[in-house]
Amino acid sequence: MRIMGFGWFVMGRGMGDELALQCFGDPQKREDYFRLYSQDIVLYGYEGVGPGLDPVKQFYRRFWNAFPDGSVTALETVEQADTLVVRHVTTGTQAREFMGVPATGQRIELPGMSILHFREGRCFERWTYSDSLLLLRQIGAFPIRNNS
Secondary structure, eight states: OOSSSGGGGGGTTTTTTOOHHHHHHHHHTTTHHHEEEEEEEEEETTTTTOOSSHHHHHHHHHHHHHHHTTTEEEEEEEEETEEEEEEEEEEEEEEEBBTOOOOOEEEEEEEEEEEEEEEEEEEEEEEEEEEEHHHHHTTSSSOOOOOO
């Protein structure tokens, strides 16, 4: 497996010369983002997303529907053998309903960390931490109280 510089996103044979993050942020190339994952991908830290590529596709399509300008920026990466750790931030503007919250037009900035395990150039297991409460707060699901 070849992981170059920004590995999660350049997967040698799996992604060719495409950068998965560029695909994530480009509505015309988003389907190519899924080439990052194996058919038996398992995501941890994504409530309600079952194993396999189809549930992963459904999750991201719902996200992109709600945040059409959604993108991910890697802030730091650490590679070791067939494992990649990425500290990242997801940004976007809520244009449609998401997680039961009507569209607000609010911009999100959601930091997170992911550990990706690869087999034959594709991610088969991904552990992700991000603050869902922060996301819901940013889109107005929970009002921020001023205690002063």
